[in-house]
Amino acid sequence: MKTHQIEIQKLKAATNNLHGQIVFKVDALVASREPIEGIEPSSLLVMTEQNARVLMALLKAQIAEFDAKKPKSRHGRHG
Template sequence: MKTHNIEIQRFKAISHSNGLINAQVDALVMPLKPTEDRTPTSWLSMTEENARVLMALLKQQFAEIDKTKPRSRRS
């Protein structure tokens, strides 16, 4: 498994189709060398401001997805 350190610089757009939510982002992606003291995993970092933008964009996408479902199937 390849591991990366991904730093979000900016969210450009977000959309959904076929059960997937896709985000277009500007990001700095650097490979991470696994070390013995940490499990092999990738890290996603962002500022608090970008995290709030992501939360707002996701809420908007979920609202659009819920509009297409019948009331009985909404979560």
């Protein structure tokens, strides 16, 4: 597996696709990262606190969109 360090410069937009995925449009710096001996190889996603707050807001909006598309539960209703 190739490992990378992905530094988010700017989160531009988020959308849902037909496969139940959230797609982010971002500006990012991506650099190869050598795995450290004895540690499971992983890629790193790095961002500022401000970008983390934007990510949280975009995630909340996209999850709300998923929820809005789900059929309403009829549990507990009589009628």
